[in-house]
Each structure stands twice: as structure tokens, then as C-alpha cells.
Amino acid sequence: MRKIVIAGNWKMFKTQAESENFLRGFLPHLEETPSEREVILCPPFTDLSVMSKYLHGSRVNLGAQNVHWEENGAYTGEIAAPMLTEVGVRYVIIGHSERRQYFGETDETVNLRLKAAQKYGLTPILCVGETKQQRDAGETEKLISTQLEKDLVDVDQTNLIIAYEPIWAIGTGDTCEATEANRVIGLIRSQLTNPHVSIQYGGSVKPNNIDEIMAQPEIDGALVGGASLEADSFARIVNYQ
Numbered sequence: 001m002r003k004i005v006i007a008g009n010w011k012m013f014k015t016q017a018e019s020e021n022f023l024r025g026f027l028p029h030l031e032e033t034p035s036e037r038e039v040i041l042c043p044p045f046t047d048l049s050v051m052s053k054y055l056h057g058s059r060v061n062l063g064a065q066n067v068h069w070e071e072n073g074a075y076t077g078e079i080a081a082p083m084l085t086e087v088g089v090r091y092v093i094i095g096h097s098e099r100r101q102y103f104g105e106t107d108e109t110v111n112l113r114l115k116a117a118q119k120y121g122l123t124p125i126l127c128v129g130e131t132k133q134q135r136d137a138g139e140t141e142k143l144i145s146t147q148l149e150k151d152l153v154d155v156d157q158t159n160l161i162i163a164y165e166p167i168w169a170i171g172t173g174d175t176c177e178a179t180e181a182n183r184v185i186g187l188i189r190s191q192l193t194n195p196h197v198s199i200q201y202g203g204s205v206k207p208n209n210i211d212e213i214m215a216q217p218e219i220d221g222a223l224v225g226g227a228s229l230e231a232d233s234f235a236r237i238v239n240y241q
């Protein structure tokens, strides 16, 4: 069975006080959320500890936005898996296009991070997706196939979530057509050895398009940026019809 997974990626937004304020507004909405839906929030590192305490006993799980492959060491600015698990983190986004684009993330380092996350019991959310230029050149399938091939070397597919995030749809309001996202996600699934991996769509997911996205047979959830920053809007997404 493929699990439905709705995750909010807060990127570099929200102080601790703002994160608590969000939870005050968001948690009451979850009374309406079907129990089989997994709800995850991925805030900045500094919010994790305070949110973990606030979320104690709630059904919301915490995710981080990155993890290093070593257990500790001289890696200024990085974070290690045991530091995350100690504060209650269960998931971690790896290989987001913003990491690949601005911070030198490569398929090789993505692969190292995936394996390290799993070693310490975290479930990685691996992001893949093409640029506008690659899409226009007809290279979408090839690009994603190469990313998967390189990123998933020796990765355990029984503890993995994948997010298809076309880069041109991120933060642009220019959502990928639901049927097209469904098609690409079907292709991603055909390249996996485990048919039960949940595959999310990400890129301008909003309250007004979530129902159509989730109606697609191949799409198992959403990775939401901007629309996860506001309690009412993320609640509407989590409580899609």
C-alpha cells in the first residue's frame, strides 16, 4: 500500500515564535483529516526543537531540510542525523532543487545524504525534477531517469519517499498540469524496484489545485512550499477532498 504523504517545506521562513503561532492555528484543523494521511512539517533547523515539544502527542511529524552524511565532524554549516533524531525528526528532504542550484548539491552528495539518513532511521524525501530549459528541449524523462539512477545507488527503497518537483513550477504559480505530473510520476515509479514507494508532486501546490492533483492515480501526496506557511491554507491542502 502506498501511503498518502502531505509535507510542508518551509524553506528559510519562520522564527520559533512564528512556528508556534502557526501550530496554534493549524492543529485544530487536523480533527477533520483522515487518519491515513501522513502530515509532515519541515521547518528551519532552529524551529525543530520547540516544534517537537509543541507537537508531542499530535499526529504531525517533523522533517528537516537537509542532513550531512557524516555522524559529526568539521563541516561548518551542516547538520548530522543524530542531531535531528534527538529532537524528534523522522523525515528529511534531500536533493531539493534549491540545494542543487545554489549550494552545489550533486547526485553524488545526494546519494551520500540518502544513505546516511536511512542509516540513522530517518525517512528521506528525495526531490527530482527538470528545469524549463530541459523540459522545452524534450529532456525531462532522460534527466529524471539519470537523477534517479545516480541518487538511488545502494539506497533502501523500503524507507523512501520521492517528490517530483519540476523546477519551473516551484514558487512561480505555474503549476504542472495534474495529468502531466501524473504521467511523469508514473515514469518515476516504473524505474523503481519497490512499487510501494510514495511519490509526491511539488511545485505551486495551492488550496485551489490540490483536489485535482490528489485525484490523479499515480500521485501519492504533495510537497508544498509557499502555501504551507499559512495555517488555513496548509490545512485546506491537508484536508483535500
Ligand SMILES: O=C(CO)COP(=O)(O)O
Binding pocket: 009, 096, 165, 169, 170, 171, 172, 173, 202, 203, 204, 205, 223, 224, 225, 226, 227
Ligand atoms: O519547492 C517546493 C517544495 O519543496 C515548492 O514550492 P512552492 O509550493 O512554493 O512552489
